[in-house]
Amino acid sequence: MGEITTSPARPARPGKAVSRRGRMGTPAPAAAAGRRAARPALTPSLGQKLRYRFDNALARGPAVVIGWLALVTLAIFVLAGLLFWAFRLDGVNGAGPVGNPAEGIWQAMLRVVDAGTFAGDTSWPMRLLSLLVTLAGIFIAGSLIGLIANGVDQRIEGLRKGRSDVLETGHTLILGWSPRIAAIVAELVVANESERDAAVVVLGNEDKTVMEDALAAAVPDTGTTRVVCRSGSPSRAADLRMVNLAGARSVIVMSAGAGDADVIKAVLAIKTLDAEFAGPRVIAEVGDPTYAASLEVLTDGRVVTVNSDHVIAEITAQSCRQSGLSQVLRDLLDFEGDEVYFAPFPELTGRSYGEALGAFERCAVLGLARADGTVLVNPPAGTVLADGDEVIAVAEDDSTFRCTGIATHEPPVPLVATDEVPQTTNLLVVGWSVLGPKVVREIDQFAVPGTVVEVVVDPALVDPGEVRVDGLLHTDLRVHTTSAGPDELAGLVADRPFDQGIVLSYRDAVDAADGDARTLLTLLALRRAWPAGGPHAVRIVAEVLEREDVELAQAGGVDDWIVSDEVTSLMLAQLSERTELAQVFLELFSPDGARLSFRPAQRYVGGEPVPYGAVVAAGALRDESVLGYRTADGSVHLNPAKSEVVALQADDQVLVIESRG
Incomplete structure (x- = not known):
């Protein structure tokens, strides 16, 4: 082994300091400080200062x-x-x-x-x-x-860029940009027809010109309503001041972008400007029921939430249960035709609800609003109206919501005194999405034991293992997989004992245009297997994503349709005008609440023509609120005059609100 030797230390060069940490070390603090102090300070010239x-x-x-x-x-x-x-x-x-x-x-x-x-x-x-x-x-x-x-x-x-201040007051403010806004604006235009100076302000993250062009194409005639768009974030207090949140009449918070997260941020931004939510009424579209319940509790009910999927599922289930109910629900949700109104009538204090049903010539009474804020939809006929109670009714306009006095109509003798016995049904569901489980659960609420729901899904779009619904009480769910080609689908359903067909869009897997295209092809295939008017005719209910595709769906043979985005938009628009309607719709859409039904006319009348008020009185004997009737040709007559004489036949039906038993 060689020896390890060390070389003598090299003497320092004259005039050069040696670091205490060696040649590769960092400079000594004193030396470094000296060099920093020696650096000349920057002294700008007069020209540089002026420039x-x-x-x-x-x-x-x-x-x-x-x-x-x-x-x-x-x-x-x-x-x-x-x-x-x-x-x-x-x-x-x-x-x-x-x-x-x-x-x-x-x-x-x-x-x-x-x-x-x-x-x-x-x-x-x-x-x-x-x-x-x-x-x-x-x-x-x-x-x-x-x-x-x-x-x-x-x-x-x-x-x-849409960054200028909005000086409107008494306007409806929509936060968040969504394609559904066009339907909301269209409804608000109808609602504002009687106002000379109305405004709708939209605040979204999109470019102002993009929003204006989209709304102008969807709603070309805005009547007396001005539509103002601004670009900004609904979750920034400064942007809410820009659109004059404090001066708004109502605020609609849309579920857009990040969904519920953006809605919650927007509501909190509103709270920074209106801590007690004492200013404009706030309606928020929330998808998660947990978030919706939390928002309402934490704001003491001052923020009204709408769960779009729940509303769509309920209307779809109602449409499957009875033909024509989807049309009635759309009529109640939009601003055209008859609407739901609240009003006090002191002259009815001490009278029963059954007497109030016949006290309005041009209105169909459906419930009461107690003085403490409790809403009773279709209470028992013997319920007495107390001081401060309000009557809830369907009327053509608030000007026609007038009490015409207690009228006594002798109830006619019905031909059929007993209720019809519910029957088991076999339903076919083609397509699946996050809406599917909600629809099946709603159907299960109305079903009797032995009901079968068979689901057909395309495995390329939906995993068949994910098609399941827990907690069903009366319904047996069966799943089939197929690409749903016309011949294959027609062969699957041919000679099968189906009572009804439901077509759901693959909204989670494809965009709206492709989803509606698949729906239209499915309708053609089902109508090929179930020709209308044939021995195997089956009623078909379809979900349509875009309103302009409804006409094509009708040509494809659909009996009832639900425009998903339109339904939610209609409800948001209604609640922005009257938030008290939320409790009415909640009761109608709740599994344990009241429900709309078409009942055979022979349950209420005999074979002779009678005043419509007599039909209302016959419904009151059954603790039912009568809203209208439906003739055999499918036309629905909502809120006819009590003095109108009607001759209901065996195939006609009476529209009632009844309690779920």
Whole structure:
């Protein structure tokens, strides 16, 4: 082994300090501090300072620059005017020298604003000085024109970006951009027809022009309603001030972008400006029932939530249960035709609910609102109206919601006194989405034991293992997999004992256009297997994602349809006008609440024509609120006059609200 030797230390070079940590170490603190102290400080020149200030002025916008130019202009003609007077320059406009400083400043100003003024000067000293003043004026005038034009362009661009303040008051404010907004705006336009100066303001993260173009294409005629769009974040308090949240009549918070997360942030942003939610009423679209319940509890019920999937599922289930119910529910949700109203009638205090049912000639009473805020939909006929109670009724307009006095109609003798016995049914469901389990659960609420629901799904779009619904009480769920081609689907359902077909869109797997295209093809295939009017005719209910595809679905043979986005939009629009309706719809859409039903007319009347008020009285004997009737041809007559004489036949039906037993 060799020996390990060490070389002698190399002496330090003269004049060079050696670090205490060696050549590769960091410099000693004292040495480093000495070098930092020796670095010369930056001393800007006067020119650099002036340029720095000038650049800052330009960055602040054209208004600041215009102000500086105005000061420069003032300095030029003041200085030039004093020179005219101080040096006694003659030849000013062909005359002698100016007599005082004010006249000199005036002559200088004329040469700044008008380049042709100095043409009348006769002496060369005056001509040269006037030329310099005029050239300075030309430069300043050109700069001002450019700055003003640029300022106007910036203002126009700012307006296009939608960042200007909204000065509307009493408007409906929609937070968040969604394709469903077009349906909401269309309904609000109808609701505002009686108002001369109404406004709807939309605040979304989209470009202002994009939102305006989309709404203009969907709602070309807005009548007396102005539609104002602004670009911004619904979760920023500053943007909510921009759209005048405090002056709004109602606020609709849409589930867009990140869904429920954005809704919750927007509601909290509203709370920063209105801590007690004492200002505009707030309606929020929330998908998660847990979030919806939390929002209502934490805001003491001042924020009304709408679960779109639950509403769509309930209406779909109602449509499957009985034909025509989806049409009635749409009529109650939109602003066209008859609507639901609340109003107090002191003259009915002490009277029973059964008597109140016949006390309105042009209104169909459906419930009571107690003085403590409790809503009773279809209470027992013997319920007594107390002081402060309000009547809930379907009326054509609030002007027709008038009590015409207690009327006594003798109930006719019915041909059928017993209720029909529910029968088991076999339902076919084609397609699946997050809405599927909700629809099946709602169907199960109305079903009798032995009901079978067979689901057909395309395995390329939905995993068959995920098609399950827990907690069913009366329904047996069976799953089939197929690509749902026309021949394959027709062969699957041919000669099968189905009572009804439901077509659901694959909304979770494809976009709206593709989803509706699949729905239309499925309708054609089912109608091929179940021809309308044939021995195997089966009623088909379909979910349509886009309103413009309804006409095509009707051509495809659908009996009832539900436009998913439209239903939610209608409810949001209704609640933005009257939040008290939330309890009515909640009761109608609750599994344990009241429900709409078509009942055979023979349960209420005999074979003779009777006043419609007598049919209402017959319903009151059964603790049912009668809203109208449906003839055998499928037409629904909602809220007819009590004095109207009707001749209901065996195939006709009476529309009632009944308690679920």
